[in-house]
Amino acid sequence: MTDTKPKWNRxxxxxxxxxxxxxxxxxxxxxxxxAKLSDVATRAGVVKGTLYRYFDTKEDLFRAVVQHVxxxxxQAIEQAAQAFRGSLAELVPxxxxxxxxxxxxxxxxxxxxxxxxxxxxxxxxxxxxxDNVVSRILTLLSGLIANGQARGEIRSxxxxxxxxxxxxxxVTGMLFHELFGSASPHAPNLPTLAAQHAETIxxxxxxxxxxxxxxxxx
Amino acid sequence: MTDTKPKWNRxxxxxxxxxxxxxxxxxxxxxxxxAKLSDVATRAGVVKGTLYRYFDTKEDLFRAVVQHVxxxxxQAIEQAAQAFRGSLAELVPxxxxxxxxxxxxxxxxxxxxxxxxxxxxxxxxxxxxxDNVVSRILTLLSGLIANGQARGEIRSxxxxxxxxxxxxxxVTGMLFHELFGSASPHAPNLPTLAAQHAETIxxxxxxxxxxxxxxxxx
DNA sequence: CCAACTAATGACCTCAAAGTCATTTCTCTT
DNA sequence: AAGAGAAATGACTTTGAGGTCATTAGTTGG
Numbered sequence: 383m384t385d386t387k388p389k390w391n392r393x394x395x396x397x398x399x400x401x402x403x404x405x406x407x408x409x410x411x412x413x414x415x416x417a418k419l420s421d422v423a424t425r426a427g428v429v430k431g432t433l434y435r436y437f438d439t440k441e442d443l444f445r446a447v448v449q450h451v452x453x454x455x456x457q458a459i460e461q462a463a464q465a466f467r468g469s470l471a472e473l474v475p476x477x478x479x480x481x482x483x484x485x486x487x488x489x490x491x492x493x494x495x496x497x498x499x500x501x502x503x504x505x506x507x508x509x510x511x512x513d514n515v516v517s518r519i520l521t522l523l524s525g526l527i528a529n530g531q532a533r534g535e536i537r538s539x540x541x542x543x544x545x546x547x548x549x550x551x552x553v554t555g556m557l558f559h560e561l562f563g564s565a566s567p568h569a570p571n572l573p574t575l576a577a578q579h580a581e582t583i584x585x586x587x588x589x590x591x592x593x594x595x596x597x598x599x600x
Numbered sequence: 601m602t603d604t605k606p607k608w609n610r611x612x613x614x615x616x617x618x619x620x621x622x623x624x625x626x627x628x629x630x631x632x633x634x635a636k637l638s639d640v641a642t643r644a645g646v647v648k649g650t651l652y653r654y655f656d657t658k659e660d661l662f663r664a665v666v667q668h669v670x671x672x673x674x675q676a677i678e679q680a681a682q683a684f685r686g687s688l689a690e691l692v693p694x695x696x697x698x699x700x701x702x703x704x705x706x707x708x709x710x711x712x713x714x715x716x717x718x719x720x721x722x723x724x725x726x727x728x729x730x731d732n733v734v735s736r737i738l739t740l741l742s743g744l745i746a747n748g749q750a751r752g753e754i755r756s757x758x759x760x761x762x763x764x765x766x767x768x769x770x771v772t773g774m775l776f777h778e779l780f781g782s783a784s785p786h787a788p789n790l791p792t793l794a795a796q797h798a799e800t801i802x803x804x805x806x807x808x809x810x811x812x813x814x815x816x817x818x
Numbered sequence: 819c820c821a822a823c824t825a826a827t828g829a830c831c832t833c834a835a836a837g838t839c840a841t842t843t844c845t846c847t848t
Numbered sequence: 849a850a851g852a853g854a855a856a857t858g859a860c861t862t863t864g865a866g867g868t869c870a871t872t873a874g875t876t877g878g
Contacts, residue, residue, distance in 0.1 A: 581804075
C-alpha cells in the first residue's frame with residue numbers, strides 16, 4: 383500500500399480550458415456579480431488560488447468565457463450561411479429556423495443576456511460581442527440583401543435596416559424566453575415564429591410586380 | 601441675525617420621490633451592482649441612512665425605480681395606441697415612429713437593459729417588466745391584429761407571432777444602440793428603420809387577394 | 819410655547835468575496 | 849536520482865459597500 387496517489391497533478395495545459403468550462407456554467411447560472419470564484423474553482427476541481435495563476439482577475443476570466451463561447455458557436459452558423467447558394471427567399475426560412483431550434487446549446491442566449499447586463503461595467507465586453515457576433519451576422523445578411531436588390535429580387539431600401547427586419551423578431555423572441563420563460567401566455571413558439579416571420583418578411587421584401595401595385599386595405 | 605438656517609428639513613412626502621429620481625440616474629449610469637447607495641443618497645441631497653427610512657434594501661429601491669419608470673412612460677403609449685381608430689396599416693408606422701424617436705426619454709431602454717441583466721438575480725423584476733410593459737403591448741397589438749384578420753385586412757396566422765414581427769426589429773435596434781452606441785457601422789438609424797420596417801411589415805401582412813380574402817366574415 | 823414625535827444624521831458594524839503569498843508537492847531535466 | 853523549477857495549495861489579508869442605531873434636531877399638536 384505504498385501506492386501513493388498524488389494530492390494533485392500538474393496540468394498546465396488542461397487547466398485553463400477546464401476553468402473556463404466551469405466558469406461558463408457558474409456565470410450562466412448566477413450572472414457575473416453573483417458568481418463566486420470559489421464556486422468556479424470547486425467545479426473545476428481546483429482551489430481558488432489556482433485560478434489566479436491563469437487569470438489575473440474575475441473580469442479577465444469573464445472575458446475569456448465570452449470569447450470561448452463566441453468562438454465555439456459562431457463558425458458553424460457563419461459557414462452554413464456563407465456556403466448557401468440561392469435566393470434570400472430560400473435562405474431566410476432556413477436561417478431563422480436554425481436560429482429557433484437550438485441557438486447553439488442555450489448557452490449563447492444566456493451569455494448574451496449577461497453581456498447585455500454587464501456591458502456598462504465592462505464596455506470592452508460589448509465590443510467583443512459586437513465584433514464577433516453582431517457585426518458578422520449583419521455584414522453577411524446586408525450583403526445578401528444588397529445582392530438581391532441588384533438582381534431585382536428585393537425592394538430598394540437600406541440593407542442594414544432590412545437585416546434588422548429579418549432577425550429582429552427572432553432576437554426578441556429568444557430574449558423573451560430567456561427573460562420570462564415559456565410560461566407567459568405571450569411566449570412565442572420559436573419555430574412557429576421563425577416560419578411565420580420568414581414568410582411575412584419575404585413577402586414584405588418582394589419588389590412591386592409590374593402591373594401588380596401594392597394595395598392593402600385602407 | 602437670528603436667521604437660523606436649519607441643517608436639514610423634514611420632507612416626509614417629498615423624499616421618496618427625490619430618492620427614486622436620484623436612484624434612477626445612478627442605476628442607469630452604473631448598473632445595479634456597481635451603483636452605490638451612498639451616491640444615490642448624495643444625489644438626493646440626503647445621507648445614506650436616510651434611504652433606509654423609505655426603502656428596506658437596495659433591491660427594494662431598485663424595484664421602486666423600475667415601477668416608477670414603467671408607470672410614468674407607459675400610460676402615454678398605451679392610451680395613444682388604444683385611442684387610435686383605424687387600420688393596422690395606418691397604426692404601425694405611427695407606433696414604430698413613436699418608439700423610434702425618444703422611447704420616452706432614453707431611460708426606458710437603459711432600464712430595460714438593466715432589467716435584462718439583473719433578472720436572473722431578481723426574477724420578480726422580470727415579472728414586473730413582463731406584466732407592466734411586455735404583456736400590455738403584446739396584448740394590445742395582437743388584439744389589433746386579430747381584429748384586422750377578422751376584417752380580412754391581414755393574412756391568417758398567429759397574432760402573437762405577428763406582434764413579434766412588428767416590434768422585434770425596433771426592440772433589437774434600440775438594444776443595439778444601447779449596447780454598442782451609434783459608432784458602429786451597422787448601427788441602424790432608428791427613424792429610418794421604423795419607417796422602412798413599417799412599410800415592409802404592412803406589405804408582408806397583407807392578405808393574398810386584396811379585397812377578396814378567402815374566408816371573409818361580415 | 820413647550821413637549822412629544824419622528825425625520826434625519828453620521829459614525830459604526832459586518833461580512834462576504836476578491837485577491838495574496840509563503841509553503842508544499844509534483845514533474846521535468848540532466 | 850536529485851534538485852531546480854513551477855503548479856497547486858490553503859490560510860491569510862483586504863476592502864468596500866450594504867446595512868444598523870443611538871443621538872440630534874426640525875416639526876407639530878395641544
